[in-house]
Amino acid sequence: MSARPTAPVLVARAVGVTIEGRAILDGVDLDVRPGEVLVLVGPNGAGKSTLLGVLTGDLVPSSGGVEIDGRPVASVRARELARARAVLPQQQRLAFGFRAREVVEMGRAPWHRTPAAADDLAVIAAAEDRADVAHLATRLFPTLSGGEQARVSFARVLAQATPVLLLDEPTAALDLQHQEAVLRVARDEAAAGAGVVVVLHDLSLAAAYADRVCVLSGGRVRAVGPPREVLTAALLTEVYEHPVDVIEHAGHLVVVPVRTPRTAPLPPCPRPEEDPCPAV
Numbered sequence: 415m416s417a418r419p420t421a422p423v424l425v426a427r428a429v430g431v432t433i434e435g436r437a438i439l440d441g442v443d444l445d446v447r448p449g450e451v452l453v454l455v456g457p458n459g460a461g462k463s464t465l466l467g468v469l470t471g472d473l474v475p476s477s478g479g480v481e482i483d484g485r486p487v488a489s490v491r492a493r494e495l496a497r498a499r500a501v502l503p504q505q506q507r508l509a510f511g512f513r514a515r516e517v518v519e520m521g522r523a524p525w526h527r528t529p530a531a532a533d534d535l536a537v538i539a540a541a542e543d544r545a546d547v548a549h550l551a552t553r554l555f556p557t558l559s560g561g562e563q564a565r566v567s568f569a570r571v572l573a574q575a576t577p578v579l580l581l582d583e584p585t586a587a588l589d590l591q592h593q594e595a596v597l598r599v600a601r602d603e604a605a606a607g608a609g610v611v612v613v614l615h616d617l618s619l620a621a622a623y624a625d626r627v628c629v630l631s632g633g634r635v636r637a638v639g640p641p642r643e644v645l646t647a648a649l650l651t652e653v654y655e656h657p658v659d660v661i662e663h664a665g666h667l668v669v670v671p672v673r674t675p676r677t678a679p680l681p682p683c684p685r686p687e688e689d690p691c692p693a694v
């Protein structure tokens with residue numbers, strides 16, 4: 415690996431987003447470097463999706479700005495932007511009437527009428543393979559399970575073949591095997607030179623796969639840096655307002671919420687209709 419510093423592919427400078435008088439993001443500075451997986455974490459409502467929207471150029475900030483490859487994102491035309499960065503939104507758009515294959519093919523749209531279009535079939539096949547959705551290609555998208563839909567959308571993002579990937583909770587609906595698989599692919603993309611931003615709730619996944627973690631809370635960056643510097647019990651306990659332990663397991667950090675031990679079996683629930691069961 416070269417020690418030469420590489421220019422960031424995305425830079426957010428002093429980004430503020432205010433909606434109806436409320437600061438959703440406030441003074442956010444963040445850079446995304448080629449070759450890294452940057453994981454965004456933080457409680458519900460911290461501003462993660464809003465920040466991702468600003469980074470993609472879909473959301474114009476109230477103050478500050480974003481540069482992609484050194485240019486203001488607002489000045490880059492939509493088609494060029496679509497060749498520069500691919501976005502997996504938190505909510506899958508219900509692609510009514512489309513088969514999974516057609517959803518993946520949409521990722522190739524920015525490359526129509528360019529030399530890269532010659533690779534469409536191979537790129538689509540590889541994307542489906544990496545997202546483990548080749549067997550779903552002929553299925554109607556809305557009939558797929560939530561996790562299958564998320565993987566098809568991930569395949570669409572991979573098919574777009576861009577140097578920047580922005581993934582909003584790509585693992586939220588996935589089983590354990592596919593969570594690991596998606597993040598391995600994210601790491602592979604970074605190893606091939608991409609800048610990858612991933613929003614995650616699972617802090618152990620963040621620890622395992624991030625080069626750097628950015629902790630957002632209340633619209634501000636609380637910490638950014640390598641997982642071992644950032645994912646501390648003290649900071650996470652404060653930010654999530656719940657006691658958290660950070661332990662070491664098999665060479666990885668594991669973040670676990672502190673729970674009250676269940677020492678006694680739950681009492682029986684004799685007449686639930688009259689006598690509500692104790693909360694678990």
Ligand code: ADP
Nearest residue numbers: 433434438456457458459460461462463464465
């Ligand atoms: P996260 O992804 O971290 O859970 P979001 O970025 O989606 O959080 O939202 C941050 C906060 O901004 C939330 O409190 C949300 O309700 C609010 N918010 C986001 N978009 C809007 C909007 N268009 N109008 C009003 N409030 C919004």
Ligand code: MG
Nearest residue numbers: 462463464504
């Ligand atoms: Mg979100």
